Amino acid sequence: MENSITINLPSHDETGLCLNSFGHSVTQPCHQYGPAVRSCYLIHYILDGKGEFTVNNVHYQLSRGQGFLIEPDYQTTYCSDAKDPWTYIWVGFSGTEAAQLVASVGLSQDAPVFLCEEGDRLKRYVLEMLHHNRSNPIDAYRTMGMFYLFISTIAQSRKDQLPTMTGNDYVRHAISYIQRHLAETIRTEDIAEYIGLNRSYFSVLFKNQTGLSPNKYLQTLRVAKARHLLETSRLS
Numbered sequence: 001m002e003n004s005i006t007i008n009l010p011s012h013d014e015t016g017l018c019l020n021s022f023g024h025s026v027t028q029p030c031h032q033y034g035p036a037v038r039s040c041y042l043i044h045y046i047l048d049g050k051g052e053f054t055v056n057n058v059h060y061q062l063s064r065g066q067g068f069l070i071e072p073d074y075q076t077t078y079c080s081d082a083k084d085p086w087t088y089i090w091v092g093f094s095g096t097e098a099a100q101l102v103a104s105v106g107l108s109q110d111a112p113v114f115l116c117e118e119g120d121r122l123k124r125y126v127l128e129m130l131h132h133n134r135s136n137p138i139d140a141y142r143t144m145g146m147f148y149l150f151i152s153t154i155a156q157s158r159k160d161q162l163p164t165m166t167g168n169d170y171v172r173h174a175i176s177y178i179q180r181h182l183a184e185t186i187r188t189e190d191i192a193e194y195i196g197l198n199r200s201y202f203s204v205l206f207k208n209q210t211g212l213s214p215n216k217y218l219q220t221l222r223v224a225k226a227r228h229l230l231e232t233s234r235l236s
Helices: 098-105 119-131 137-157 167-180 188-195 199-210 214-235
Strands: 002-008 018-027 032-037 041-048 050-055 058-063 066-070 075-080 087-094 113-115
Touching (some): 018 119, 018 137, 041 050, 041 098, 041 119, 058 066, 087 098, 087 137, 113 137, 119 137, 167 199, 188 214
Antiparallel strands (some): 018 087, 032 075, 050 058, 050 075
16 A cells, blocks of 8 residues: 555647656555556656665665666566655656657666655655646646756766767667567667657768668668578578
């Protein structure tokens, strides 16, 4: 069980950045959410207590002052401690710019945990959002402003940890993504969103580094894989 205040906002056009939900929870011992797969990004921040967060079969023991990212389409579980259950706040968001925002903060499914000592400030922003949740333009602007301040505070606390990505780094991450998802239907937009770049800029960067457009690279890789499978089947 948990004592929770949750605001779920109506879905809008998924262009840009869309705030989906936010809230504050005081959990009971061993309160668990999941295993579950979410449709949007969520960032939780622990105000008090302890608990465990699990993603990709990796278990993170977390406590006050830490937070964690949940990405869409990945199975996650989190559970409060039996003796010192956690209290946390969270924000949920989506849209075409969501992946880029997450990348700019330096979070990912492979590195989903962060430390931020500005807990009082983060709590204030979320409580302000909860107070201004009525469906009128003024409150909507206010709420979105508080969300940006929430993200900005986390980014500021991590500024010394954020890696400086070069063109080679982006292309290397893109190629790794392509290789992992080659059997799926993926588009240039999907790759660009994953690494947190604008589609047009990513296409130019990728071609400058590899000599091929992302689509041409995909086609070439798929043809090479098909030939390899054909040759293997002939030998067997």
